[in-house]
Amino acid sequence: MEANRARLIAAARAAFAEHGFAAASMDDLTAAVRLTRGALYHSFGDKRGLLAAVVAQIDGEMAQRAQAAAEAAGGGWPGLLAEGRAYIRMALDPEIRRIVLLDGPAFLGDPSQWPSQNACLEVTQRTVARLIADGVLKPVDIEAAARLLNGAALNAALWVASSQAPEVVLPKAVEAFECLSEGLLARPAPATS
Numbered sequence: 001m002e003a004n005r006a007r008l009i010a011a012a013r014a015a016f017a018e019h020g021f022a023a024a025s026m027d028d029l030t031a032a033v034r035l036t037r038g039a040l041y042h043s044f045g046d047k048r049g050l051l052a053a054v055v056a057q058i059d060g061e062m063a064q065r066a067q068a069a070a071e072a073a074g075g076g077w078p079g080l081l082a083e084g085r086a087y088i089r090m091a092l093d094p095e096i097r098r099i100v101l102l103d104g105p106a107f108l109g110d111p112s113q114w115p116s117q118n119a120c121l122e123v124t125q126r127t128v129a130r131l132i133a134d135g136v137l138k139p140v141d142i143e144a145a146a147r148l149l150n151g152a153a154l155n156a157a158l159w160v161a162s163s164q165a166p167e168v169v170l171p172k173a174v175e176a177f178e179c180l181s182e183g184l185l186a187r188p189a190p191a192t193s
Helices: 004-019 024-030 037-043 045-073 076-093 094-108 117-131 140-160 166-182
Strands: none
Touching: 004 024, 004 037, 004 045, 004 076, 004 094, 004 140, 024 166, 037 045, 037 166, 045 076, 045 117, 076 094, 076 117, 076 140, 076 166, 117 140
């Protein structure tokens, strides 16, 4: 059953990336992996359930990439900014753009309510709590700060993804994200050259 589930997710991921959720044919998808529609409905309930599984998989990969960017920046405040920048930049990836940032919200609703986004929120809350304890961030409500940071990155990515000129919008979105985030600092960020 898990093998069938994985095959359906892989096939759906390819179909949704190529055709978009609405245009992807479930008959073609199930035939491509030699399964029936019954297998799809048993594992995911319906086509939207399959989209939710695909989005969760990609969103998990996005979180790993963002965390890798944070670690590469050395963690702490630079890491938190790097994580947000990385998330926003992923909006240029065609698969992420179409499946997670365009079709996901259109067919699954508010991304801030997705389980995968809640996992990202927990990571951000831990980082914010540590930065507040270290005196790097102002002593604000941890959950509020984490939600606003995640929301700013998510909305910036949504803006980039839905733009007619994403490469033009991206630097604007990243710059605004950084400016907003710096408002949480307990002391001004050092000037960079």
